[in-house]
Amino acid sequence: MWCWRLTGLFNVPCRLSRSTSHRSAWLPGYRKIFSAAAARWHHTAPESLNCVWQLHGDHLELRYANTLMRFDFVWLRDHCRSASCYNTKTNQRSLDTASVDLGIKPKAVRVDETTLFLTWPDGHVTRYGLEWLVKNSYEGQKQQVMHPRILWNAEIYKQSQIPSIDCRSFLETDEGLKEFLQNFLLYGIAFVENVTPTKEDTEILAERISLIRETIYGRMWYFTSDFSRGDTAYTKLALDRHTDTTYFQEPCGIQVFHCLKHEGTGGRTLLVDGFYAADQVLQQAPDQFELLSKVPLKHEYVENVGGCHNHMIGVGPVLNVYPWNNELYLIRYNNYDRAVINTVPYDVAHRWYTAHRTLTTELRRPENELWVKLKPGKALFIDNWRVLHGREAFTGYRQLCGCYLTRDDVLNTARLLGLQA
Ligand SMILES: C[N+](C)(C)CCCC[C@H](N)C(=O)O
Numbered sequence: 001m002w003c004w005r006l007t008g009l010f011n012v013p014c015r016l017s018r019s020t021s022h023r024s025a026w027l028p029g030y031r032k033i034f035s036a037a038a039a040r041w042h043h044t045a046p047e048s049l050n051c052v053w054q055l056h057g058d059h060l061e062l063r064y065a066n067t068l069m070r071f072d073f074v075w076l077r078d079h080c081r082s083a084s085c086y087n088t089k090t091n092q093r094s095l096d097t098a099s100v101d102l103g104i105k106p107k108a109v110r111v112d113e114t115t116l117f118l119t120w121p122d123g124h125v126t127r128y129g130l131e132w133l134v135k136n137s138y139e140g141q142k143q144q145v146m147h148p149r150i151l152w153n154a155e156i157y158k159q160s161q162i163p164s165i166d167c168r169s170f171l172e173t174d175e176g177l178k179e180f181l182q183n184f185l186l187y188g189i190a191f192v193e194n195v196t197p198t199k200e201d202t203e204i205l206a207e208r209i210s211l212i213r214e215t216i217y218g219r220m221w222y223f224t225s226d227f228s229r230g231d232t233a234y235t236k237l238a239l240d241r242h243t244d245t246t247y248f249q250e251p252c253g254i255q256v257f258h259c260l261k262h263e264g265t266g267g268r269t270l271l272v273d274g275f276y277a278a279d280q281v282l283q284q285a286p287d288q289f290e291l292l293s294k295v296p297l298k299h300e301y302v303e304n305v306g307g308c309h310n311h312m313i314g315v316g317p318v319l320n321v322y323p324w325n326n327e328l329y330l331i332r333y334n335n336y337d338r339a340v341i342n343t344v345p346y347d348v349a350h351r352w353y354t355a356h357r358t359l360t361t362e363l364r365r366p367e368n369e370l371w372v373k374l375k376p377g378k379a380l381f382i383d384n385w386r387v388l389h390g391r392e393a394f395t396g397y398r399q400l401c402g403c404y405l406t407r408d409d410v411l412n413t414a415r416l417l418g419l420q421a
């Protein structure tokens, strides 16, 4: 499996395994530090280079498992897992962090093969497993991806021949559900087949993996081209690729679509991996990627049709990345619902339009477009934080049902099944 990482705004993402790629980046510098300070480094055992450490004025430096880590002393006191500091039954901290002296420094440090021991001025002893430190340190985190993913264009997606999961296996077995969720996490889309084409059966599917997110559109919704709501979705017109609910402070995490009926032509669904396109931007123009991840934008939904009156505003950049490793986690892209740009001065606005054009060009490449015709019985789950959807214009009567899901609850289900989410 490819492990795609956005290693840094000004780096090209790589497909190398995580340890090799990062180590090569810092090893020369590290060697220098290491040899200059060699006399003061402490080893686990004289013959072992497994773990070495050094106490500095304001931090502890530790090298273990090819990771050079630096820990703040308050951090080390704060994360103490001793019985008086941490409740392992609830997995909650009991220590009052505000009671820790900000100038605290360990009075003794010792390391054996597996554990770091710190004795604090008041005599309290903190123990850390070295493996735990690697996993939980900033330096360790930087080398990890939060969400393993496979970025795709139409060819890659088709080549991987991801099967749809049978409805019964999805509903009745953990293996079926897990396979579905693994596909969903990796690709941002997944299908369930042999679903009874009703709103009620679609609801049962949704509830198998998450809480349903009720919105201004309701809990489970039906929609046709009756313009019952003041939005283009409720017409027969084509809809260009977009993500939904960009005008929420937290856009809906997942969208479920199930076509219950279509007597007519057209109406195919378009799917585009927004992260694949963003990754192309990162490679071609990292400064444009950065701008798209920094400029805050407003999206807005103003509705005054029939009895429906709504005014929603959501603020956030087009690309949302974790600042410590630059990994993308959310794309907000909806040119219909984007509001007036008044959050940046004119020159930044112009640079933003250039960057938006680069991203749009990638999103519109025909080779990135996956077209599917939704049919009764086949439900589609879309990661609305990653994969854009659109539709072709259509004729005739077409009825879609579906709902939005809360992202936290989908990821919760995935983690409980042992998946990294
Ligand atoms: C899915 N459903 C028909 C209920 C709502 C459609 C919302 C459409 C809106 N322009 C957006 O992109 O958020």
Ligand SMILES: O=C(O)CCC(=O)C(=O)O
Residues within 6 Å of the ligand: 233, 239, 244, 269, 389, 390, 391, 400
């Ligand atoms: O009609 C469709 O296939 C999708 C319309 C749409 O974008 C939506 O409902 O969010």
Ligand SMILES: [Fe+2]
Residues within 6 Å of the ligand: 233, 242, 243, 244, 389
């Ligand atoms: Fe939509």
